[in-house]
Amino acid sequence: xxxxxxxxxxxxxxxxxxxxxxxxxxxxxxxxxxxxxxxxxxxxxxxxxxxxxxxxxxxxxxxxxxxxxxxxxxxxxxxxxxxxxxxxxxxxxxxxxxxxxxxxxxxxxxxxxxxxxxxxxxxxxxxxxxxxxxxxxxxxxxxxxxxxxxxxxxxxxxxxxxxxxxxxxxxxxxxxxxxxxxxxxxxxxxxxxxxxxxxxxxxxxxxxxxxxxxxxxxxxxxxxxxxxxxxxxxxxxxxxxxxxxxxxxxxxxxxxxxxxxxxxxxxxxxxxxxxxxxxxxxxxxxxxxxxxxxxxxxxxxxxxxxxxxxxxxxxxxxxxxxxxxxxxxxxxxxxxxxxxxxxxxxxxxxxxxxxxxxxxxxxxxxxxxxxxxxxxxxxxxxxxxxxxxxxxxxxxxxxxxxxxxxxxxxxxxxxxxxxxxxxxxxxxxxxxxxxxxxxxxxxxxxxxxxxxxxxxxxxxxxxxxxxxxxxxxxxxxxxxxxxxxxxxxxxxxxxxxxxxxxxxxxxxxxxxxxxxxxxxxxxxxxxxxxxxxxxxxxxxxxxxxxxxxxxxxxxxxxxxxxxxxxxxxxxxxxxxxxxxxxxxxxxxxxxxxxxxxxxxxxxxxxxxxxxxxxxxxxxxxxxxxxxxxxxxxxxxxxxxxxxxxxxxxxxxxxxxxxxxxxx
Numbered sequence: 001x002x003x004x005x006x007x008x009x010x011x012x013x014x015x016x017x018x019x020x021x022x023x024x025x026x027x028x029x030x031x032x033x034x035x036x037x038x039x040x041x042x043x044x045x046x047x048x049x050x051x052x053x054x055x056x057x058x059x060x061x062x063x064x065x066x067x068x069x070x071x072x073x074x075x076x077x078x079x080x081x082x083x084x085x086x087x088x089x090x091x092x093x094x095x096x097x098x099x100x101x102x103x104x105x106x107x108x109x110x111x112x113x114x115x116x117x118x119x120x121x122x123x124x125x126x127x128x129x130x131x132x133x134x135x136x137x138x139x140x141x142x143x144x145x146x147x148x149x150x151x152x153x154x155x156x157x158x159x160x161x162x163x164x165x166x167x168x169x170x171x172x173x174x175x176x177x178x179x180x181x182x183x184x185x186x187x188x189x190x191x192x193x194x195x196x197x198x199x200x201x202x203x204x205x206x207x208x209x210x211x212x213x214x215x216x217x218x219x220x221x222x223x224x225x226x227x228x229x230x231x232x233x234x235x236x237x238x239x240x241x242x243x244x245x246x247x248x249x250x251x252x253x254x255x256x257x258x259x260x261x262x263x264x265x266x267x268x269x270x271x272x273x274x275x276x277x278x279x280x281x282x283x284x285x286x287x288x289x290x291x292x293x294x295x296x297x298x299x300x301x302x303x304x305x306x307x308x309x310x311x312x313x314x315x316x317x318x319x320x321x322x323x324x325x326x327x328x329x330x331x332x333x334x335x336x337x338x339x340x341x342x343x344x345x346x347x348x349x350x351x352x353x354x355x356x357x358x359x360x361x362x363x364x365x366x367x368x369x370x371x372x373x374x375x376x377x378x379x380x381x382x383x384x385x386x387x388x389x390x391x392x393x394x395x396x397x398x399x400x401x402x403x404x405x406x407x408x409x410x411x412x413x414x415x416x417x418x419x420x421x422x423x424x425x426x427x428x429x430x431x432x433x434x435x436x437x438x439x440x441x442x443x444x445x446x447x448x449x450x451x452x453x454x455x456x457x458x459x460x461x462x463x464x465x466x467x468x469x470x471x472x473x474x475x476x477x478x479x480x481x482x483x484x485x486x487x488x489x490x491x492x493x494x495x496x497x498x499x500x501x502x503x504x505x506x507x508x509x510x511x512x513x514x515x516x517x518x519x520x521x522x523x524x525x526x527x528x529x530x531x532x533x534x535x536x537x538x539x540x541x542x543x544x545x546x547x548x549x550x551x552x553x554x555x556x557x558x559x560x561x562x563x564x565x566x567x568x569x570x571x572x573x574x575x576x577x578x579x580x581x582x583x584x585x586x587x588x589x590x591x592x593x594x595x596x597x598x599x600x601x602x603x604x605x606x607x608x609x610x611x612x613x614x615x616x617x618x619x620x621x622x623x624x625x626x627x628x629x630x631x632x633x634x635x636x637x638x639x640x641x642x643x644x645x646x647x648x649x650x651x652x653x654x655x656x657x658x659x660x661x662x663x
Contacts, residue, residue, distance in 0.1 A: 028053045031060045034067075043067040047076075058090035065098070072405065072412070074105045085115075093122040105358040105385050109139065127303060127331040128353045135355040135377070142379040143357055149382045150419040153409075156201060156208040160194075163403035163413040164226025164337070164390050166285075169233040172401065173200045173214050174415060175225030198225040198238065206399075206417050215266045218259060226283065226337075226390065230290035234261045237284035237293060240269070242277050253280040256295060273319050274299070280306070285338050294338035294347070297322075304332030308349055328372045329365070336360065336389060340367070343395040344500060346425050347372070350389035358385030362402065364425045366470045371457075373426045373470035382418060397423055397500075427495040429469045431505040433461050433481050436567075440465030441508060444483045451476040451619055471495050471502075476619065481506035487644065492615045496623050509567065509646050531566065531643035534592065535636055539576065541587040543595050547641075551592070554643065555599040562601055567646050568592055568608030571615055573638035574622035578612060585610025592641040613638070 034049030050056060050064040065080035081099040085091060096119040103112035113136065120129040156162065160178035175196045197219040201208035213219060214227075220240065227238035235258070242255045253276070257269035274281050276299070283296040292312040298305065299322075307330040311322045329335060333353020340347050345367045350360045354375065361383040366373035382388060386406040393400035398420055405413050433444035440461075447458040448469045457469050471477060473495050481489035489508040531554055534547035543551065558564050570589035572581040589610045597603035613622075618637040620630035 028055065031056060034060065035063065038063050038067055041070075043071050058084065058087050061087065062092075062095065065102075069098070069102060074102050078102045078106055078108075093119055096122070097128070101352070101358070107358075107385055127327055128333055131331065131354045138355075138377075139357075142377050142383070145380045146422075148379060148420070148422040148424075150421060151381055152206060152417040152419070154208055154415050154417060156211055157410040157414040159411045161196070161411055161413040162415050164283075165392055165401040165403070165415055166226060166228050167392060167394075168200060168227075168229050171200050171202055172208055173198055173225075173227050173229070174208075174211075175199075175227075176211070178211075195221070195241075196223040196225050198227055208415070215259070218266055218269060223254065228284045228286045228293075230286050231288035235259075235286070235290040236261075236266070237272075237286055237295075238269075239282035239284065242275065253277055254282040256281050256284050274311075274322060283337050285340055287340065287342050293319075294340050296336050296338065303327060303330045305334040305353065306336055308335045308338045323370075325372070328375065334360075337391075339390075339392045341393055341395065341397065344397055344425075345428070346393075346397070348391045348393065350387075350391075357383045359387040359405075360389045362388050362391045364423070366426045366428060368428065368468050368470050371470060374472055376424060376426070378423075387413075391418075393420060397425075424473055425500070427471045427473055427500060427502055429471050429477065429479070429493055429495070429502045429504055431467060431479070431491075431503060433465045433467070433483070433489070433506050433508060435486070436507060436509050441481075441483055441486065444481050444486075444506075444508065446506060447480045447482075449478040449480065451478075453478075476616075476621065479504060479506050481508050483508060485511050487511060487646075490615070492617075494621075494623070509644065511646075531645065533640045533642045536588055536639045536641075538573075538632065538635070538639065539584065541584060541591050543591055548595070551595050552599075555596055558596070558600045558605065564605065565646050566596075566606045566643050568606065568641050568643050569615075570608065570610045570641045571638055572613050573618070573635040574613045574616060574620060575635065582610060582612035585612045588641055608641070 030049045030053040034046045034053065037043070037046035037049060046067045047064065050060055050067070053060065056064065061080060061084045065077050065084055068074070068077035068080055078099075081095070081102055084095055085099055096115050100112045100115035100119060103109075103115065116132055116136075120126075120132065123129055158176075158178050160176050162174060162176045162178065164175040165172050166174070176199050177194045177196055178199070198214040199211040200214040201211045203209070218224060218238070222241035224240045225238055227236055229236045237256055237258050239254050240257055242253050255275035256272035258272065259266045259269055261267075272281060274297070279297060279299045281295055281297040281299070285294040287293070292310065294308060294310050296306045296308055298307070302324060308325045309322045310325060311319050314320050324330065329347070329349070331351065331353030333351060335349055335351045335353065338347060338349045346364055347367050348362065348364045350362055352360050354361065354363060354377065356363075356377050357380065362378040363375050364378060365375045377383065378391075382391070382402065384404065384406045386404060388402060388404045388406065391400055391402040399417065400420065401415055401417050403413055403415055429448065433441040433446060435441055442461055442463045442465050444461045444465065445458065446461060446467045447455050448471070450456050459467055459469075461467055469479075471493075475495050477493040477495065479491045479493055486508040487510075489506040491504050491506050493502060493504045495502055532550050534550045535544070536542075536547070537544065554566065558566065568589060570585045570592060572585050572588075574581070576584075586609065589608045593606050593608055596606045600606070616638050618630060618634050620628045620634055620638070622628070
C-alpha cells in the first residue's frame, strides 16, 4: 500500500469488465485491450497487449511507459518514454517530468536534468519546478555518503512486501503480504501477491523477531495496514481498503479505521469521518495522546497527487477540520507516510514531488505549531534512486526504521533499521522575553533577523513570555524585543554546534519614565546627551586614552544630575575561547564601572556586566563551518562597553548668563 490507489480486481472471483473504459474507435484492438488491462492494474497483461500493437497511439505509448514504471521495470519504462517524447503530437508537460524521474531512477542524472529543464520551461509555477530550481545544485552532496547514517538489514524480511513500521509499546507493527500461499487465496493485480495484513514483532538487538499476525479481528479479506498507535498502545489508527464498493468498481480507495483496546481485545474497526469512496485517506500517524493525527489523502482541494494533512479532536472527542500542511510540505506529486516525532517537533515524510535522488525520498522538517522549517532531503544512504519511505525515529532522534525497494533486498519492499548519526533538521531557537531582574515579560513583540538584517519571523509572546523560532543550522541570527514602557532588547544568536535547541533570551529594561535621551542643558536647549560606547584593545581590559575622554563626559553629566543611573554592558570579539571571552568582558565591565565610580557621587549609580562574545555587532564569525577573515578594524566594533540611562532624571533649575531661569 505504498501508494493510495489500490486495485481490487482479483485473480479469482472477479473477471474483467471489458466495458469499463471507452476507447477511441481509431485504436487498434490490442491497444484497446491493453487500456482495459491497465485500467484494472493488470500491468503485465497491459504491457503484453501494448507491445503486440504495431502502431501505438501517443496515449497508448504513454500507458505502456506508465505500466512498466508501475511494476518497477524502469529500464523498459525509460525506453517507452523515449519513444513517447519523440512523437510529434499529443505530448504533455507531465510526460517530460515522468521521463526525467525514470531517468533519475536509472542513474542517468544529467540526462534527467535536461528533461526536467524542459518541464520547468513549460510549467515554471509548478511547486516541483520551484523545489528543483532551489535544490538541484545540492545533488552531489545529497548523493554522497558522508557518514550521516548506518543502515542495517533486518532478518525479518522475506520475498514478500514488508514495509510501513510503527512503534507499539516496546514492539514494532508493520504491514506485509507474507501469508502462506494457497491456490484459493485472493490476490491483487498490481503484483499478484496476497493482500496486506498487519504483523507485530519483538525487538531484539535492533532486529525484529518472529512476527505474528496483529489483532485477530482487524486483518480482513483485503488490505490492512500500515498502522499507528497512541503512546499507551490502547488506541490505534490503520489503513485498510474501503469495503463499501460495488462489483463494477475496479479501483477501491483506501480509508482509515480506528480501534480501541478493551479487556485485552481490539474493538471492531470504526471508520474515520473523512473516509470517502471517491478519494483515499491513509497512512495515519497519531500523536502520543491520540488526539491529533497526520495522514495522507488525495481529497479535492489539495495541491495535486496525495497531500499530507493534520487533524485534531475537539473537547468532545470528535475530529475537527482537516488542515492541509501547505506548499512548504506538499507538491503536485505524492507526499506520503507522515511521521511526527512529538518530543522534538520534527515531521518526517516521503515524496516523489520534491528534488531527490529518485523515486520516493525521505524528507524532514522542524515543526513549531502551524509553522514548518526548511524541508530537507535526508540524503544518501538513507535515500537512493529507488523508493525509500516510511521512516520512524525514536524520541532521541538516534535510531529508527524505514522501508525501501532498493537493490539487495529480499523482496520488492523491505524493512531496514537505521542509526541516525548526523541528522540535520535545522535548529530551534527558544527563549523568554525578560526584564533585567529575570522576570518574564508577556505580550512582547519578538523578531528574528538573519545575518543580513532581514526579518524572517516574528511573534508576540503570551503570558509566559516564551517564544520559539525555527532556524537553519550554522548561521548567525539576531533577536529583538519590543514592548511599551520598556527599552528595546537585542540578542545575537548562532546556530553552530550539535545542539538542536538553542537557548537565547531577550532582556528588556523597564522605563520608570521615558528615558531622557534629549536633555536641555544650559543655554544650549538643543544639545543631545549621547553616552557613546568605548573600545578596548585585543585581549585587553585597560581604559585607553580615547575611552577615558568618553568616560569623563559620562562622569561630568552624572555629577550634574545626581539622580541619574547608568547601566553598562561589556563585550568582546569572537576570537579566543568563549570561556576566556566571558571572563575578559567581565573585567572590562569592572574597569569601566570602576573608572566612573571613582569620579561620581553615589558610585552605586553605575553598574553592569560582561556578555563575552554573545552579542557581536560586526558579523565576524570565528566558529562553525564559515570562519570570517575580518580585519582588526572590523573586530574592533565588538570590543566595547555600552551605556544606557535607566532612571528618571530630576532636572534642576538652570540659569543662563542673563540670569533667566530655565528648566
